Amino acid sequence: MKTIIKLEELGLFIFGIYLFSLLNYQWWWFLVLILAPDFSMLGYILNTKIGAYSYNLFHHKGLSVLLYLAGCYLKIELLQLVGVILFSHAAMDRIFGYGLKYEKGFKYTHLGEIGK
Numbered sequence: 001m002k003t004i005i006k007l008e009e010l011g012l013f014i015f016g017i018y019l020f021s022l023l024n025y026q027w028w029w030f031l032v033l034i035l036a037p038d039f040s041m042l043g044y045i046l047n048t049k050i051g052a053y054s055y056n057l058f059h060h061k062g063l064s065v066l067l068y069l070a071g072c073y074l075k076i077e078l079l080q081l082v083g084v085i086l087f088s089h090a091a092m093d094r095i096f097g098y099g100l101k102y103e104k105g106f107k108y109t110h111l112g113e114i115g116k
Contacts (some may be wrong), residue, residue, distance in 0.1 A: 016088030
């Protein structure tokens with residue numbers, strides 16, 4: 001099952017790259033911004049509850065799709081960019097087994113425990 005999930009996430013990551021190609025940004029922006037959502041891990045400095053909440057907020061695909069669609073509707077390309085980056089980053093993380101976090105700790109995700 002894990003292989004199927006990883007392949008699905010790879011397809012979604014490629015779709016995110018395609019959506020980025022439709023925007024008027026140079027490709028280096030994608031490379032620079034693709035890791036930006038990981039700054040949400042800084043919430044773990046305070047405690048695991050805030051860390052999990054901030055991480056999950058910036059790695060939630062539903063939110064990223066909503067932002068992208070809002071950007072399309074409002075014709076705000078920057079909003080579309082944010083949505084694409086969040087979406088692509090979440091897919092990339094899930095390829096490597098990093099899922100949404102539980103409050104128990106960083107290594108406990110909806111995809112299983114990291115490092116097991």
